[in-house]
Amino acid sequence: MADLITINVDGKDIQVPEKIQLIEALRQNANIDTPAFCYHPDLKVAGNCRICLVEVEGPRGFALAISCHTQTAKGMKVRTQLGSEKIVKLRKGVMEFLLVNHPLDCPICDKAGECTLQEHYMGQGRHESRLDDEVGKQYKGGADHRFVDSKGEERGGKRIDLGPTIVLDQERCILCTRCVRFMDDVAKSPQLDIAGRGDHAYLTTFPGKPLDHAYDLNTADICPVGALTAKHFRFQQRVWMLKSVDSIDPSDSLGANLTVEYNNGRVWRLMPRRNPEVNKSWIANATRMLYQDLGRNRLTDGKIAGADRTADDAYAAAGSAIAAAKRVALVASGHLTTEDNAALIALAEKLGPKAEVFGGSWLAVGKPDGIARSGDPVANRKGLQLLGVRDNLDDLVARAHDFDCVVVVGNDLWSADAAKAAKLEAIASRIVLSAWSNAAVAKATVAIGIRAWAEVRGTMVNCNGRVQIMQACPAVPDPALEPAWRAIARLSQLAGVPLGWTTELDAWRSAVARVPQFAGMTYRSIGPMGQTIVEAGQPAAVGG
Amino acid sequence: MAKVVPRPDHLSFWERIYFVEIFKGLATTLGHARKSLLDADHFKVINYPEVQPDLPRDYRARHRLMKRPDGSPRCVACFMCSTACPARCINIVAEESPDHHIEKRPAKFEIDLLLCVFCGFCVEACPCDAIRMDTRQAVLAGDNRRDFVIDRTKLMDWEPKDYPLEDTQSQKAPGGALHDQAMEAFKSGTYH
Numbered sequence: 170m171a172d173l174i175t176i177n178v179d180g181k182d183i184q185v186p187e188k189i190q191l192i193e194a195l196r197q198n199a200n201i202d203t204p205a206f207c208y209h210p211d212l213k214v215a216g217n218c219r220i221c222l223v224e225v226e227g228p229r230g231f232a233l234a235i236s237c238h239t240q241t242a243k244g245m246k247v248r249t250q251l252g253s254e255k256i257v258k259l260r261k262g263v264m265e266f267l268l269v270n271h272p273l274d275c276p277i278c279d280k281a282g283e284c285t286l287q288e289h290y291m292g293q294g295r296h297e298s299r300l301d302d303e304v305g306k307q308y309k310g311g312a313d314h315r316f317v318d319s320k321g322e323e324r325g326g327k328r329i330d331l332g333p334t335i336v337l338d339q340e341r342c343i344l345c346t347r348c349v350r351f352m353d354d355v356a357k358s359p360q361l362d363i364a365g366r367g368d369h370a371y372l373t374t375f376p377g378k379p380l381d382h383a384y385d386l387n388t389a390d391i392c393p394v395g396a397l398t399a400k401h402f403r404f405q406q407r408v409w410m411l412k413s414v415d416s417i418d419p420s421d422s423l424g425a426n427l428t429v430e431y432n433n434g435r436v437w438r439l440m441p442r443r444n445p446e447v448n449k450s451w452i453a454n455a456t457r458m459l460y461q462d463l464g465r466n467r468l469t470d471g472k473i474a475g476a477d478r479t480a481d482d483a484y485a486a487a488g489s490a491i492a493a494a495k496r497v498a499l500v501a502s503g504h505l506t507t508e509d510n511a512a513l514i515a516l517a518e519k520l521g522p523k524a525e526v527f528g529g530s531w532l533a534v535g536k537p538d539g540i541a542r543s544g545d546p547v548a549n550r551k552g553l554q555l556l557g558v559r560d561n562l563d564d565l566v567a568r569a570h571d572f573d574c575v576v577v578v579g580n581d582l583w584s585a586d587a588a589k590a591a592k593l594e595a596i597a598s599r600i601v602l603s604a605w606s607n608a609a610v611a612k613a614t615v616a617i618g619i620r621a622w623a624e625v626r627g628t629m630v631n632c633n634g635r636v637q638i639m640q641a642c643p644a645v646p647d648p649a650l651e652p653a654w655r656a657i658a659r660l661s662q663l664a665g666v667p668l669g670w671t672t673e674l675d676a677w678r679s680a681v682a683r684v685p686q687f688a689g690m691t692y693r694s695i696g697p698m699g700q701t702i703v704e705a706g707q708p709a710a711v712g713g
Numbered sequence: 714m715a716k717v718v719p720r721p722d723h724l725s726f727w728e729r730i731y732f733v734e735i736f737k738g739l740a741t742t743l744g745h746a747r748k749s750l751l752d753a754d755h756f757k758v759i760n761y762p763e764v765q766p767d768l769p770r771d772y773r774a775r776h777r778l779m780k781r782p783d784g785s786p787r788c789v790a791c792f793m794c795s796t797a798c799p800a801r802c803i804n805i806v807a808e809e810s811p812d813h814h815i816e817k818r819p820a821k822f823e824i825d826l827l828l829c830v831f832c833g834f835c836v837e838a839c840p841c842d843a844i845r846m847d848t849r850q851a852v853l854a855g856d857n858r859r860d861f862v863i864d865r866t867k868l869m870d871w872e873p874k875d876y877p878l879e880d881t882q883s884q885k886a887p888g889g890a891l892h893d894q895a896m897e898a899f900k901s902g903t904y905h
Contacts, residue, residue: 276791276840277817327816404807404817407792 176245179252190214191236191247192221201249204260204289206267206393207345208237211449213354215346220263220289223256224248233259250293257293264294271394272340280395282408286343332379334386334454335397342372342396348388355451355540356384372396384540386454390441399438401458406437414640415442415697417629418456419504419622422545423537424631425452426699429460429623431644436460436623441541444698447635448541456541460623468606468618469647480617480649484656487576487615488663490598494523494574498565498596501528501558502580503547505653506627506639508676510549510556512654512668513578515679519666525572528553529560531586543632552630555684555702566592574598576660578653579619583608602656618650625652626673628680628695630702637699638692762854770877773833775850776824778868779843780886782895782904786869787843790819794835794844802828803835814902822868826853826861842882 173184178199185194192208195201206218216238224231225239226246236247250256267286275281329337349361349372360380364373374380380388389399411430416439418425425448428440439460441452471483478486491497499517501510510528517524535544547553562582565575566589575596582590584607593599594612601613604621626641641652651659654676661668670676674692681687686702694700727733749756759766768774779787790807808820835844848871855861873889885895898904 274816276793277789327813404790404809407796409796410792 174241174243176241176243176247178247179249185241187242188240191223191225191234191239191241191245194241195223195236195247195249199249201251202292203236203249204285204293205237206285206289206343207347209347209350209391209450210443211355211445211451212347212350212391214238215350218263218267218343218345220260220267220293222259222263224253260293261296264290265296265299267343268294268298269300270340271343274341278338278341278395279398279403279408280341280392284395285393331374331397332381332385334400335380335389336400336403337372338396338398339371341394343394344370344372345393347391347393348372348397351388351391352380352382352385355387355449356382357539358382360385361388383454383538384451386457387441387451391450401461402438406432411437413440414642416623416639416642417548417631417637418448418452418459418541419548419629419639420456420459420546421453421542422503422548422550422632423447423541423543424548424629424635424637424699425456425541426637426697427452427456429642431642434644436463436642436644442697447631447633447637447699451541453538453540453542462605463621463623463644464646466606467621467646468603468610468616469650470618472610472613472616474614475611483615483617484659484663487600487617488660490574490600490615491520491576491660491664494572494598496572496574497524498572498575499524499526500562500565500575500577500580500582501526501553501556502578503528503530503550503553505549505579506625506629507549507552507556507636507680508627508673509578509625509653509657510553510558511676511680511683512657512670513576514556514558514683515668516657516661516666519661519668520664526558527561527565528558529562530580531562531582531589545632548631549629551632551634552628552636555630555686556680557683563589566590569593569595572596574600576600576602577609577613578602578657579604581605581607581609583612600660602653604650617656618647619656620645620650620652624650627652627654628677628692631699634686634702635699636687636690636695636702638695638697762852765850765852768849768851770847770849772849772851773831773836773846775826775848775853775863776829776835776844776846776868777848777871778822778865779845779882780869782885782887782892782899784887785815786819786822786865787841788819788822789815789817789841789843790822791817791840793838793840797834797838799832799834800828800830802826802830819865822865823862824868826863827858847876 172187174187175182176185183199185198192203192205195203203221205221207215208221214237216235219235221236222233223236225234231248250260281287327338327340329339331337344363346363349363352361353359360374360378360382361372363370365371386399389397410432412432413428413430416427416429418427426442426444428442429436430438430440439457441448441450443450471478471480473483473486497520499513501513514526517526530547532546537543569592573596575593579602599612599614601609601616602619603610603616604619610616623642624645626639628636628638630636654673658668658670681690690700781787790805792805795803795805802825804823805819806821807817810816810818833846836846873883873886876883878884878890881891883889884891886892895904
């Protein structure tokens with residue numbers, strides 16, 4: 170923590186860190202709601218929207234300054250909207266200018282409900298329009314106002330296809346340049362720019378080039394208005410109808426924080442959740458599209474020898490197969506939560522010497538992209554290591570003939586490496602617990618449907634040793650589906666070695682008992698932002 | 714505002730002894746009964762449910778969806794009505810419209826009349842005068858519950874001739890008195 174200095178805001182002394190943006194000091198330390206369009210905590214400062222204006226004392230008395238581009242300094246005196254009528258009036262003026270040519274299409278705008286312009290109109294504007302909406306407004310982005318630029322490309326208008334994922338509505342754009350700065354500084358792939366000057370300025374891609382970056386959907390999130398909208402979510406739902414739960418990226422070991430937004434028993438979108446130490450405000454497009462799989466190709470009941478059966482039948486068959494087997498291989502996986510893996514390990518202990526736990530993955534590990542992905546598709550690899558499971562799937566393949574029963578949970582080995590997995594077919598009884606009807610289910614003698622990642626409550630440990638919680642989204646294809654740990658607990662009962670677990674807390678306590686680094690951690694202490702484990706003799710690791 | 718009926722300050726002797734007032738009330742009742750026996754025509758009876766009662770235009774009856782001059786719904790699927798609806802009886806699925814002027818349109822628009830409480834909030838909430846409750850159809854009958862979920866076709870099954878000439882919005886629909894000039898404006902892009 171940097172040293173605190175004292176600044177005076179509206180006559181009150183407050184303690185703030187030195188040399189941070191004044192807007193952050195006002196918002197966080199002084200708890201004064203300061204509006205902003207162009208300012209974003211994870212982007213460089215542009216200072217072009219002017220709505221965050223405050224009065225700061227200088228050599229010639231109080232003068233206007235934008236709080237996003239002013240740094241806190243010792244003895245600074247600031248007046249905000251609470252202490253100065255002038256600021257209230259000024260912000261109202263800024264709002265009026267921003268809304269001069271802004272269309273009144275909120276009813277069909279997908280941003281309505283989470284639109285910064287709407288929020289700040291209600292907070293700072295509340296003015297009567299002085300423009301006749303038929304004559305005075307210049308809807309330069311309207312369908313009839315498309316124009317051909319000097320390079321012969323069509324510009325302007327509504328519904329401009331910027332690329333595979335994003336649609337631009339030119340007349341809603343307020344030229345805050347958040348998207349431009351995101352592409353320049355975060356994505357490091359400058360694909361957007363503001364062309365033209367003054368009243369003729371417009372947002373565009375480079376001539377003939379689309380907006381296609383693996384992170385470009387973030388531009389739609391940070392757009393303060395409805396200018397950039399995501400094609401996959403366009404017109405699907407109004408945002409005020411969505412409910413959300415906090416979750417974690419299950420497809421990458423950085424564990425980007427996200428929210429699962431659902432309504433009517435279905436997940437409609439995944440949105441990044443700001444965590445400055447993990448993914449800032451960004452998630453990859455690939456992560457964002459995971460929601461589509463939640464309602465697709467799900468295994469909602471059981472299968473025995475490839476034939477559809479009820480889940481109860483499948484559980485009974487799997488339980489008796491485990492009980493009858495002489496040697497059981499249990500395959501834990503980094504795709505599962507720590508709770509699920511703890512359940513598998515506990516089951517192996519209950520089964521005694523006839524059971525052995527294997528783990529790992531055959532998926533290729535890529536490189537970190539420096540934004541919100543580490544490149545490792547096994548999200549909970551670290552958590553599996555902490556539980557003491559080695560990456561020894563190849564060992565299982567080599568010794569496949571020693572076993573007569575294998576239990577694979579939430580890990581599609583057959584898709585990861587079909588040739589290696591084919592050797593597992595030598596094992597007579599193959600029990601697969603899977604959320605999806607995938608290749609592993611096709612090869613299973615008994616398959617049981619379980620809940621997918623968004624539908625369970627549990628923890629994952631990211632590659633930097635940060636324990637993070639996923640909360641359960643209630644939109645499930647079939648409410649009878651069990652989370653993996655409970656399915657394992659149910660199998661343990663049917664196999665005659667009951668674990669006796671009823672909630673995920675039982676599973677978490679079992680994990681805490683096994684992993685010294687988890688000592689003292691509870692769901693509450695982990696919280697929505699996660700908690701970093703302390704390695705023995707090492708300072709706490711820092712994410713990034 | 715409800716009408717406030719003042720309580721009498723004090724009761725007279727005949728009112729306080731109670732019996733006289735009872736017989737006065739009974740006389741009124743018997744008077745009506747006598748009138749009904751002798752003159753049956755003053756009863757307003759309709760053949761329910763085949764005949765709709767004669768209701769004023771502003772009675773909140775079954776909904777209808779307004780039409781553009783080309784016969785498409787005025788609705789832009791903004792969900793304001795379903796958001797305002799206290800009974801959650803409006804089910805909309807939106808889609809992209811090929812028309813650049815319109816942008817968004819309903820792929821599905823259903824109202825469950827059995828859930829509807831006929832409060833008229835949807836009409837109030839609509840930003841483009843696309844939904845109205847002026848059909849004067851207050852008697853709704855059906856054999857099964859599914860019949861009461863009315864879709865877009867049913868909601869747009871109305872004729873301008875059944876609506877007064879002062880109702881310009883209705884007359885701009887196909888077949889209406891103002892349809893031709895509205896269609897011209899629609900084609901030239903000046904229609905609102």
